[in-house]
Structures are given as C-alpha cells and as structure tokens.
Amino acid sequence: MLLSVRDLQTHLHLKRGVLRAVDGISFDVAEGETLGLVGESGSGKTLTGLSLLRLLPKGSGRIVGGSIKLDGQELTTLSESALARDIRGRKIAMIMQDPMTSLNPVFSIGDQVGSPLRNHDIARGAALRSAVVDVLQRVRLPSPADRLGDYPHQFSGGQRQRIVAAMAIGCTPRLLVADEPTTALDVTIQVQIINLLRTIQADTGAGIILITHDLGVAASLCRRIAVMYAGQIIETGPVRAIYRTPSHPYTKALLAAIPRLGAKRTRLVAIAGQPPSLIDPPSGCRFAARCTQRMDKCAEAPPTVTLSDGHSAACWKLV
Amino acid sequence: MSGFFTRRLIQGVISIIGASMIIFVISRLSGDPILMLLPNDAPASMIEETRRNLGLDKPLWVQYLIFAQNALVGDFGNSYRWKMPALKLILDRLPATIELALSGLLFSVAVAVPVGVMSAVHRGGWIDRIGRVFAMLGQAMPAFWVGLLLILVFAIKLNWLPAFGHGSWAQLVLPAISLGWYPVAAQTRIVRSAMLDVLDSDHIRLSRALGTPERLIIWKYALRNAAVPLLTMLGVYFAAMLGGAFVVETIFAWPGVGRTVVEAVFSRDFPVVQAGVLFTSILFVMSNLLVDLSYGLVDPRIRHGR
C-alpha cells in the first residue's frame, strides 16, 4: 500500500481548549488510486491533508496519536529536516485551494516551478531550465519556454492553477494532496483542472487524495470516497456503492443536497443544525443531534459496519 | 502611472517654489541685508547705491523674483566668509553629505532587516522582545547624544575608532551609526509586520509544503515580499538622513553641507545658508518623488502597470 493512515489523531491546542480536529481516522491509498476526502468545512479534511505533511499551524497543531506510513516509512516520528528534504514536495506534494494567492507575486514562475527541483537536487543549471519547461508542458501551459520570466499576475486563474500543479508534480511525487483545487475557479476551468489531474495520474502513477466539499467533483475524479464528519470518517467505500446505497444518514443527506440533472426540480435540502464543538465532542454518534433517525443507542459510539467489499459506515442502524 | 507621476512632479516643483519663498522671507526677517554687506561707517550715498545695485529698493515680491531667477541659474551670491560662490561651496560639500546619508541608511537597513525578520519569525521570542525595548530606547535618544556616547566609548575609552574627520572607512563608522540609529526602530517595525503578513500567506504555505528549506523560505521567498514596503519608504528615510546630517556632521566635524550651513549661521553668511537649505529641500523633495518611482522596481505587479 502506498499510504496507510491508522487511527490518526490531530489536535489543535487553542486558548479555549483542545480541539480534536482529526479524531482517530484510518484510510489507505493505493498507487495510482484517487481517494476523495469529502466533508463540510470544519470536518477536519484539510487538517488531515496537512497532517500527512506535518504542516500544522505552528504552536497549536499537533499529531497526538496514530500512524502515517508512506511506502512503509513512518512519517509521524520523522525529523523536521528529513521531512523537508525527503517527503515534502519530493514524495508527497500539495496543491492548495486558491491559485490566485498560491503563487509568490514577486518571483518569476520559472523560479517558482524550478524551486522544488532545485531544493531536492533533481536538476541544476541548464538541465533545470529544460526540466521546468518540460513540466510546464506536461500541465499544458501554452508556450512555456517563453514565459519562464513572467510573473504570476500575468497569468489567468486557470493558468495559475496549472503552474501550481507543475510545482507539485515537478519531482514526480508518489502522492498528491489536492485541497479543493477547483473551488476558486470557474466551472469550465474546473473541468480542465480535473482532466489535468487525471492526466497527471496517468503519467506518473501517483496516488491522489482529493479534498473537497463537493461530492460531484469527488465522483468525477475518484474511485473511492471517504466521508468525514466532525473529525471522523463516517462512511467509506467505492464511489458507485456510496452513490447507489449511501448508508450513513449524513451521507444520504449530503447526496440529497446535490442538485441533479434530469431529476425533478427538488428543493436543495440543507441539513438542519450545526456540527458539534470538537473541543468537547459528544461521546456517542457525533451526527446524532442532527440525525432524523436518531435512536437511544446513538448516545454510545457507533461501531463501523462492513456492508460490502470495501464499503463500510459507522451507524447503529446498520447493526 | 505616468499621469500620476506627472502630477507628483508638478506638486514637487510647487513645493520647491514654496520652500524658496519661505527661505527668502525668513532671511529678510533679520532686517536690512545691506548693513551686513557694508562696513558700519559706510556713507549714506554708498548704502543707497549698493541698495539700488542689488535691487533692494524694489518691492519685496520683485526682490523674490530676482532671487528666484538668480537661484534658477545657480547664483546665490558669494559667501561673505569664503569669498566664493555659495552654490559652489555647497556643491563641493554635497558628496560628503550624500556619502554620510547613504551610510546611515545602509546601517539602519542592515540592522532593521535581520532584526525585523527574526522578530517576525520568532514572534514573542527574545529577539522580538529585546528589539521592542531597543525601539523604545531608540525613539527617546537624540542623534547627537548617541553620537557623543559613541565617541565616548569607542573613540575615547576603547580607542578603536577615530572621533572625527573624513576620508577613511574607520572615520565613517561612528557618524553613520549615530545618523542611522533613530530610524532603525521604525524600519524594524515595517519589516516585522510585513514579514508576519507574508509568512501567513498561501504561497509561503505552498513553498513549505513542497519542501523548500526554511532558510530559503524566510530569507528569499518571504523577504522579497516583505521588503516592498521598506524599499518604497527608503526615499523618505534618505530625506530624514539629510535633516539629521546637520547635527551629526557638526559633532563629527564631517565636511558636508550640514556643518557648512551650521557654521554659516553663526557667521551670518546668508548666501550659504540660503543655498544650503534650498538645496537640502530640493534633495528632500526629490527623494520623496523617487519613492513613487521605486514601487515598480521592487514589485513586478506595478512594473507592469497593474
């Protein structure tokens, strides 16, 4: 297995108390596979992604338990310098949400795309230049050789996201973490970027973790999906299985909220209520307070029930 | 951009004209300049004749126009004391003043940038705290006293550096430090807050996520962003150095415009005072103008007219 996360717990130490942002999640990503990590904002999906790179908020964020193994190598105990040298940008790379702010405004794109290649000693001098042109070609940036000296503001939003992608895939990482890569873009450009991620995967065989709140985007790109709620994975399985037989009430509600083509015009169903505070989360099912099918048993933590091959959910109704 | 620049240029010219008026009017406050030019026992006819020759019998605004016209072609009259054109005297001394002002600026930036960067990187740490104490102290110590203390410690007690004179590197050190001392606090604050903003930005987060060594993140990728506000202020600080040079040059016997003008004040050498002050004002306005030009040099977004 390329990436194997077990019982990961990431806490944020805030003034108000300890926030259990990621509370015991486990998942795997195989080589060449795309896993969608889906959830509302605040569900802990972004912090899960940052935990893989150990790039948590300075001072407050800490991984307090569990393990992260990349190709069998444990990352939670690796030293900071080894992480920077061998993992970040080298084996695991990240694509951030907003392409408009993800590029440094006062450095040319040639410098920025070349930076990971330089830092990881992959190419220098003339070889570096041709490597940069090559990787920009791979992300389909038009006439890259002429534009190495240009600055980010001279590119459109979609082009910038391509440049960000080029920075990420420069060192052919084994795993790509894409955090809402399309949210800030227009719909047509979203499609282009999704296609780009597909091509990158076909080229390099990298595993991808796609972090998104948008089940539609996840479905178009992923083979498997893990749904996060309040710091936990409440349902995981192949895309088809989750779409055909969503089993957790939260997943059902999420799917119901997606406007679908062809379907009769239904009202967008918003889920009533707020997710629980993760500073002092309820001991039982965390969705219970908002769940329409709540039972007395929900006051206890629900077990994870395997429904079919690779499809499981954590809910008392399934027992 | 060019429209904006033209407008600033016109404002600058108006400022300089205004400054020349202020200088002219104040100079006339002291009374009849004739009495200073001629011996006390000069006969009335001679006074009358000189007055007419110099145009001092005309109304004040005509006199100003004559003054301005002469100033425009660089004629401020001869120095009473040095018996040479006042402007030439000032121009001769100008390189030394610019040398001092640039060195002072260099010192302040050389201290402010690393301290500001480290205060931001280790926010609330010991560098940040010591930096804040020094900033408070720096704002409360007059430049001339800093200069005297430096002379006391480094020239007299330790005998490491010369206390005055001009020509060698060693002679430049103490004047530059006393001149550059005061703006360090403000510059550190600018760098620190700009650095805090940048370190919290998405592109720095991405750089980190791609394994850029922390050293490069701070000193290359973040600093160039954080330097923009400081660089655009350098003209203002250079102008402040010109003002400070009057005091510092006097302490260190630095042969620049400042000391020349201060000495001219004591010998009532009006042409030199006028030329020196007007020249300083012109430099002052020009360096403030440069601020507006310099944005483009450091920020590619503005260079490309956005």
Add this chain to the structure above:
Amino acid sequence: MGASMWRGVPWIPLAILAAVGIFAAGGEWLLPFDPNELDLGSAFKPPFWLEGGDFANPLGADNLGRDILSRIMAGSRVSVIVAFYAILFSGGIGAIAGMIAGYFGGWVDTLLMRLIEIQQSVPAIALALILAAALEPGLWTVVVVIVLTYWAWYARIIRGEIMALKNRDYIAFARVAGVGTPTIFVRHLLPNIFNTLVVLATLQVGQVILFEASLSFLGLGIQQPDISWGLMLSDARQYITNAWWAITMPGIAIMLTCLASNIFGDWLRDRLDPQLRQL
C-alpha cells in the same frame, strides 16, 4: 471612567513626568545648589559612587564645578516651557486649520494641503537654521520652529477626522436646522476631536524635547546663562575626555523624559483613540 480609567496606567513613566513637572515648577528652592554657582574646587568632581565623589554633588560636577544634578533639575523648566507653548500653539493652529479645511473643503482645503506639502519639503532642522540665522536664537525661536514644523501634523490628522465627522447625521441635521457654523464647531466638532488632540499632544512631548535639545546643542536654541539639557551636553562636549558623567547624565534625563512621555502617550492612545495606532 472611574476606576477602570486607571487600569494599566504606566505608573513609573507617570512618576517620571510628575517629577519633571515638579522640578520645573518648584524652581530654585527645590534645588540642592544654585545651578549657576561656580565652585572651581569641585571642578570635574565625579558622581558619588566613583573615587573622589560624594553626596554633595551626587551626579558629579562640570568643568566649572557646577552641580550637575541641580542643573538637570533646573533644565527641566526649559523643557516644560518649550513643550507647553510649542504644543499649545502647534496643536491650536493645526487643529483650527484642520477643522476649517475639513469642514469647508473646496479651495480652502486645497490651499491647506498645498501649504502642508510645502512645509514638509523643508527639513525641520534646516528651517530652524535659517530662522536662527535671521532671528536671535533663544527659547522663543525654538517654539516658533517647532510650531512651524508640527502644525501640519495636527492639521492633516484633524482634517481627516472632520471630513469623516461632518457627514454624520446629527451634524447634517444641525446644519439644516440652521445652527450657526461657530456653534457647530464648538458644540459638535470640537468635543469629537478632543481625544485625538490629547493623544497627539502627548505623543508630541517626547519629540519636542528631543528637538529642543538638538537645537540647543547646535547653539541655535537656548542660550547661556539659561539652562537646558541640550545646552549642557553642548558644553560637556568640550571636555568629554575629562568627565564622561557630564555627557551621560543630561542625556539620561532627556531619554527618561522622552521614554516616559512616549510610553504614557502610547497608553493614552490605546485608551482614548485606538485608530491612531498607525502613528
């Protein structure tokens, strides 16, 4: 107001400022010695903790045997007088100019902004030099220079505040209701900028003291036999190799006074007018 008004008051700076004020007001009968009394036997006597020093002259004596502590205490009077008048006039002129320009706008406003620009194109110290060359240097020249330099600082800030204020409903109301312009100024505008004025004035104290010291040091400010900290430093410079205490003590007095008023000003600003933090 009440007890909460005094929360977090910087007591030490306040005590220093009070001491400076008392020395300035108390005059001669507070001083251990006549500050101008010569005692050549005590010339260059070091401070008490050094060999040869004693408590008769705790901070030592200068080249003429004058007691440095007494002279520092006496010198505070000049600092206080200069600060008082300079701030009164620069604040007053600046506030009036800023209020008029901000309220009426139009050509009055343009004229004021041009004047501010022109004023700022002459370095303050250069202005002082040319004034000192034209007039007799002295306490009032120092005040004039500081007023000419600082009125623009007040005017610019007050103008901004008035421009924001004048569009408020109650002022527009008062105007429509036919309330006279002088009444609007005194009853509605002035109370609203009062806090700002107090904060600006406090923050200016330290700068005025530094400025006076610099001018007096150059010989363009206070003249003998008056006593000022800057003038003491100018004297002490002649014999810097003989008596380091004569260079350090008056400087420390300047530094402590500035430090105290800056810290107090910062506290007052955070209390009364946090928007001014940019200054």
